Amino acid sequence: MSSQPEPGTEPGSGRPDVLVHRFRSFDFPFQASFRDHFTILDPWTDSPDEPADAFLARRAGGARALVCVGPTPLPADTLRLLPSLQVVIGTSAGVDHIDLRECRRRGIAVTNAGAAFAEDAADYAVALLLDVLRRMSAADRYLREGLWLKNGNYPLGFKLGGKRVGIVGLGNIGSHVAKRLQPFGCDIAYNSRSKKPSCPFPYYASIHDLASNSDVLILCCALTEETHHVINREVMTVLGDRGVIINVGRGSLIDEKELVQSLLQGELGGAGLDVFEDEPNMPKELFGLDNVVLSPHRAVITPESFEAMRELTISNLKAFFSNEPLSCLVQHK
Amino acid sequence: MDAIGVLMTCPMFAYLEQELEKRFKLYRFWDFPSQRQFFKSHSGSIRAVVGNTKLGADSALIDALPRLEIVASYSVGLDKIDLGKYEEKGIRVTNTPEVLTDDVADIAIALMLGVLRKFCGCDAFVRGGKWKGGDFGFTTKFSGKSIGIVGLGRIGSAIAKRAEAFNCPISYYSRSEKPHVHYKYYPNPVALARHCRILVVACALTEETRHIIGREVMDALGPEGVLINVGRGAHVDEPALISALLEGRLGGAGLDVFENEPEVAEELLRMDNVVLLPHVGSDTVETCEAMADLVVANLEAHFTGKPLLTPVV
Numbered sequence: 086m087s088s089q090p091e092p093g094t095e096p097g098s099g100r101p102d103v104l105v106h107r108f109r110s111f112d113f114p115f116q117a118s119f120r121d122h123f124t125i126l127d128p129w130t131d132s133p134d135e136p137a138d139a140f141l142a143r144r145a146g147g148a149r150a151l152v153c154v155g156p157t158p159l160p161a162d163t164l165r166l167l168p169s170l171q172v173v174i175g176t177s178a179g180v181d182h183i184d185l186r187e188c189r190r191r192g193i194a195v196t197n198a199g200a201a202f203a204e205d206a207a208d209y210a211v212a213l214l215l216d217v218l219r220r221m222s223a224a225d226r227y228l229r230e231g232l233w234l235k236n237g238n239y240p241l242g243f244k245l246g247g248k249r250v251g252i253v254g255l256g257n258i259g260s261h262v263a264k265r266l267q268p269f270g271c272d273i274a275y276n277s278r279s280k281k282p283s284c285p286f287p288y289y290a291s292i293h294d295l296a297s298n299s300d301v302l303i304l305c306c307a308l309t310e311e312t313h314h315v316i317n318r319e320v321m322t323v324l325g326d327r328g329v330i331i332n333v334g335r336g337s338l339i340d341e342k343e344l345v346q347s348l349l350q351g352e353l354g355g356a357g358l359d360v361f362e363d364e365p366n367m368p369k370e371l372f373g374l375d376n377v378v379l380s381p382h383r384a385v386i387t388p389e390s391f392e393a394m395r396e397l398t399i400s401n402l403k404a405f406f407s408n409e410p411l412s413c414l415v416q417h418k
Numbered sequence: 419m420d421a422i423g424v425l426m427t428c429p430m431f432a433y434l435e436q437e438l439e440k441r442f443k444l445y446r447f448w449d450f451p452s453q454r455q456f457f458k459s460h461s462g463s464i465r466a467v468v469g470n471t472k473l474g475a476d477s478a479l480i481d482a483l484p485r486l487e488i489v490a491s492y493s494v495g496l497d498k499i500d501l502g503k504y505e506e507k508g509i510r511v512t513n514t515p516e517v518l519t520d521d522v523a524d525i526a527i528a529l530m531l532g533v534l535r536k537f538c539g540c541d542a543f544v545r546g547g548k549w550k551g552g553d554f555g556f557t558t559k560f561s562g563k564s565i566g567i568v569g570l571g572r573i574g575s576a577i578a579k580r581a582e583a584f585n586c587p588i589s590y591y592s593r594s595e596k597p598h599v600h601y602k603y604y605p606n607p608v609a610l611a612r613h614c615r616i617l618v619v620a621c622a623l624t625e626e627t628r629h630i631i632g633r634e635v636m637d638a639l640g641p642e643g644v645l646i647n648v649g650r651g652a653h654v655d656e657p658a659l660i661s662a663l664l665e666g667r668l669g670g671a672g673l674d675v676f677e678n679e680p681e682v683a684e685e686l687l688r689m690d691n692v693v694l695l696p697h698v699g700s701d702t703v704e705t706c707e708a709m710a711d712l713v714v715a716n717l718e719a720h721f722t723g724k725p726l727l728t729p730v731v
Contacts, residue, residue: 238697268580
């Protein structure tokens with residue numbers, strides 16, 4: 086047993102350094118529970134008048150672990166100030182704000198919180214689909230504006246049962262979506278980076294083929310260079326004028342300008358969108374459409390998901406410092 | 419068959435009118451300014467009535483149509499139909515069960531998601547331009563929440579099947595315990611409400627089930643509890659519901675039906691912990707066409723001497 090303190094631990098405390106990386110305005114309310122096990126370094130609370138980079142260079146050189154409060158960007162420039170860094174624990178499902186290439190180059194492991202949020206994200210995707218097809222937000226609006234009394238019944242919506250649902254990305258979230266939609270009588274198919282051998286649903290190697298055999302597309306995949314604007318005009322055309330797109334992934338999975346045009350021209354049947362290319366800005370042209378449901382990036386904002394994320398973060402940090410296997414490792418291709 | 423007179427009580431669905439007109443002589447009740455005049459001129463020609471839950475075929479109508487043989491209801495609910503009288507007079511009655519089970523079950527789950535995840539409120543938030551000013555805030559997870567079903571018939575069972583895929587534990591209240599069912603049974607609605615987070619009404623409206631959800635049930639459901647109604651407005655004591663919501667004794671409600679449609683209480687219109695739908699439970703193109711096809715098929719079967727597809731009487 087060494088009498089020297091581990092690099093990256095406060096002398097005598099036995100609590101290793103963990104850097105919390107966040108926008109100044111982002112709350113990380115779990116710090117209290119983390120301090121029982123770790124020494125938390127946070128430039129905004131520890132040294133608010135010092136530029137963050139200076140703090141990192143001065144104080145975080147020994148930190149082996151970093152908690153990246155999503156979606157605070159973690160670029161190569163910041164990573165270079167952290168020579169001891171070995172793991173980045175992401176607190177969101179997406180990791181497109183983290184320079185994965187630089188992490189791969191440095192041998193830094195990256196984990197995300199996908200598993201913590203997967204059920205809520207899947208529930209929300211199903212909710213958006215039900216809303217679009219059954220026109221719920223539009224009908225609720227209609228009723229509250231007094232139009233049921235004035236104009237009679239709200240026009241008919243569309244049945245969910247019997248719809249062919251194409252899931253783009255059959256990871257945690259996508260699998261949960263598939264499980265939920267089956268008893269509604271939907272036919273499930275999917276596209277993913279690779280076919281899943283144990284999966285009973287039909288696999289399509291291209292999004293184009295998936296779209297031509299689907300009535301609904303649900304986007305549950307990560308945003309990467311390959312998936313940027315993967316839903317383009319061609320895919321929307323093939324999906325058709327009764328086709329519906331649900332997005333609980335990232336706004337840039339869809340070519341938003343083309344989406345707006347397709348919807349306005351009636352070339353696409355409807356859309357349920359929780360994410361946009363330039364949040365919180367969003368295309369106001371959609372406000373007049375009853376077959377579109379808009380949501381301010383809320384799919385996983387529940388106390389239950391946040392608690393699960395807190396537990397997952399602590400558990401991964403403990404595992405890392407005990408040399409045990411990490412959960413939710415982001416696999417590099 | 420096009421000489422057979424069929425009376426439609428009120429506008430329901432254009433497709434249904436078209437299909438009836440292809441096969442029968444269709445009389446649209448609402449086209450005649452004087453009901454008395456209509457009966458005087460045409461009562462002898464009417465051998466069938468197509469009604470719905472808004473305007474069924476009541477005693478007065480039966481008495482006015484001496485040649486009435488069959489009433490085909492464009493609905494599954496029969497609360498506006500005097501069944502006893504039909505049986506007495508040997509008049510056949512059909513409804514449209516099964517075809518709308520899925521749609522109503524879908525709306526029940528959608529309302530549960532709606533109250534907990536507040537996506538209707540989120541949509542209004544975005545459309546109102548409020549996103550730039552700040553975040554919408556937290557909503558409540560749906561998966562895993564316990565659900566109590568009042569009435570485990572076709573629709574109740576379909577709701578249970580869907581909710582199970584969200585890992586929701588299911589319990590129920592019914593007139594009697596159902597054998598071969600693996601959900602937990604409670605002998606009365608209050609006990610059920612005490613043991614679940616979300617209570618959904620999916621039973622038929624009868625003398626016994628009128629106001630089956632009253633203050634006691636709502637108090638048992640509690641400040642975190644959610645009431646979903648896809649049955650009939652009369653299942654719920656609406657003034658009691660409004661007080662319970664205003665006073666925070668009940669957490670939220672998802673309602674597709676109201677006691678006095680299309681009137682909805684002002685207080686409800688202002689609440690953000692409720693989702694309000696204008697009785698759209700089975701209002702999909704696919705289901706309405708299927709219901710219409712069933713009405714037509716039942717009438718055709720009757721008038722060609724074949725067995726009715728979905729007889730009630």
